[in-house]
Amino acid sequence: xxxxxxxxxxxxxxxxxxxxxxxxxxxxxxxxxxxxxxxxxxxxxxxxxxxxxxxxxxxxxxxxxxxxxxxxxxxxxxxxxxxxxxxxx
Amino acid sequence: xxxxxxxxxxxxxxxxxxxxxxxxxxxxxxxxxxxxxxxxxxxxxxxxxxxxxxxxxxxxxxxxxxxxxxxxxxxxxxxxxxxxxxxxxxxxxxxxxxxxxxxxxxxxxxxxxxxxx
Numbered sequence: 001x002x003x004x005x006x007x008x009x010x011x012x013x014x015x016x017x018x019x020x021x022x023x024x025x026x027x028x029x030x031x032x033x034x035x036x037x038x039x040x041x042x043x044x045x046x047x048x049x050x051x052x053x054x055x056x057x058x059x060x061x062x063x064x065x066x067x068x069x070x071x072x073x074x075x076x077x078x079x080x081x082x083x084x085x086x087x088x089x
Numbered sequence: 090x091x092x093x094x095x096x097x098x099x100x101x102x103x104x105x106x107x108x109x110x111x112x113x114x115x116x117x118x119x120x121x122x123x124x125x126x127x128x129x130x131x132x133x134x135x136x137x138x139x140x141x142x143x144x145x146x147x148x149x150x151x152x153x154x155x156x157x158x159x160x161x162x163x164x165x166x167x168x169x170x171x172x173x174x175x176x177x178x179x180x181x182x183x184x185x186x187x188x189x190x191x192x193x194x195x196x197x198x199x200x201x202x203x204x205x206x
Contacts, residue, residue, distance in 0.1 A: 005099035012106030016113030023117045031181040039129035046137045049144050061158035072169040079176035
């Protein structure tokens with residue numbers, strides 16, 4: 001039962017990742033494009049965590065933490081750059 | 090792993106997968122830029138949260154010890170999703186031409202366009 005649920009969740013998040021790529025390609029403006037990349041990062045975190053559950057290893061969670069940290073900082077930095085023209089004032 | 094725990098983990102995985110899919114589908118399907126902000130910041134965050142709950146439960150069953158990694162990732166995602174949405178909304182308001190934003194419903198304009206005082 002667990003393996004079926006795991007396959008279902010992996011399929012869902014992989015489909016979501018593909019949808020994000022499509023949303024990134026079709027985005028009308030720069031904020032939409034940043035949002036698509038940010039959602040891609042969140043979906044990537046979910047995929048890494050699910051792969052960690054599948055292999056039974058706890059090491060993948062470290063990668064998930066790193067991706068969560070860098071994804072947030074990069075999104076805020078890009079928005080800050082668009083808003084103010086510089087990142088650190 | 091006991092049957093009850095397996096059912097719980099499977100339910101968390103299925104719910105998380107459905108929420109993640111809804112979030113990404115909403116990003117593709119919704120029309121306005123401000124509407125598109127809703128789907129990933131709420132639905133996808135809940136989906137990842139359910140996935141992390143499933144991961145924490147399997148880790149608990151395998152090693153008989155609680156892991157802090159899932160708690161850290163969950164706390165970080167739930168703290169940063171509203172901030173990301175706020176900054177993206179501000180960027181959208183700044184990059185949209187003045188006449189195309191929806192009305193505020195008050196005599197004042199949107200906050201980053203209104204004169205102080």
